[in-house]
Amino acid sequence: MTPLLQVSNIAKFYGHRIGCTDVSFDLYPGEVMGIVGESGSGKSTLLNCLAGHLTPDTGAVRFDTRTDGLRDTVTMSEPERRMLSRTDWAFVHQHARDGLRMNVSAGGNVGERLMAVGARHYGDIRATATDWLGRVEISEDRIDDRPTAFSGGMQQRLQIARNLVTGPRLVFMDEPTGGLDVSVQARLLDLLRGLVREMNLSAIIVTHDLAVVRLLADRLMVMKDGHVVETGLTDQVLDDPQHGYTQLLVSSVLQV
């Protein structure tokens, strides 16, 4: 089986400081990988390098494109990369307002991504948007409201609908449940798990919440000071951590 994403030797420096370095891994279709670490450990830098928002200083990010097989997204042309991020890729931001257009209606936010890949029939676009709002549990009568009129949890679900409507194969998520209250978080986690299973999505999730990765991620990567210190099966890394930093991280979680 070909990996969906093949990352080799990614490094990104900010002047003398290390953003992240020596990162390599393969991600297969249907796999969810979590990246954990404290603030400043380089996890968001890495995610942005993978998603094409930042250009890494070294290394390659090969993605299994539908037409040409594995292609290095770091060296591909800007229009090609943009096409990928509109079709096969999705990026869920921590703050929904970074991933939504706040002055466009909910339906418009979902429909925009469809139009970007060529949909033109208004009725079809609206029907698909309605369907997706339903899947993320936003009621149909809110389709013409702007996201500014939505609660934080609804905005986050709208962002997820906007991202998944084009049937992407790889989703990047930056703290998707951060800043949401715990009851909304639980519903969002369940929603994401269902979508991952039904659509056979692959996902890379950056978070500092170990409970979230335990429930959502198959595999885990632990970062500290820009380096990957440990990788493995999620429950194995959390229950039998090998590296001193991971042990500290796991033992520092407050019990409810």
Add this chain to the structure above:
Amino acid sequence: MISVENVSKSFTLHNQGAAVIPVMRGASLQVARGECVALVGASGAGKSTLMRMIYGNYLAAAGRIMIGDVDVAVAQPRDILQLRRYTLGYVSQFLRVVPRVPTVAVVAEPLLATGTPRDAALARAEVLLDRLNIPQRLWSLSPTTFSGGEQQRVNIARGFAYDYPALLLDEPTASLDGTNREVVMSMIEQAKARGAAIIGIFHDEAARARVCDREIDVTGFTPKAAA
């Protein structure tokens, strides 16, 4: 089906003076299809540790752990995930679920993960919950607020939803009353009859005597203190 050869394990506590605690050495056992083997030994002897290593939850320091043709001790995460999805089931002592997910969906999840159609998976989950005497009015509620015994039965239903060729049971009858214990016993016997290889930890001696073909004392795998 399950073959453990010369497995050892130690824990290194980096944040407590890098203390190294050897917990297991030379662990070996074989379980054939249709056979149920009990792990016995005093509390702290390493029964759960060995079981967790077989499930891939703990890393083995050395040795081979073969489930079918996969060596869990060295397998890649995705191979272990595949193994857990189709081959190796595990009923842990505690239920861990996404909050607010209905019980029936929790039980159906292993079936959905193997591609069973939604209706069939939910139907099977309902049969199991009914058999384990979970009242129907609780099926649509999340198990997080259930009593200890109810949670354990939900966990068992989940572990038996899919017909795994190999099963690991960690104290499946610990907090159950007589009637439900009987149901679980018969489920284990059925699993054996269809050819599942089972490793179990049972504190309940009567249960052990009834379903297990052999006992393996893990005290024999404990490293000698002064060695």
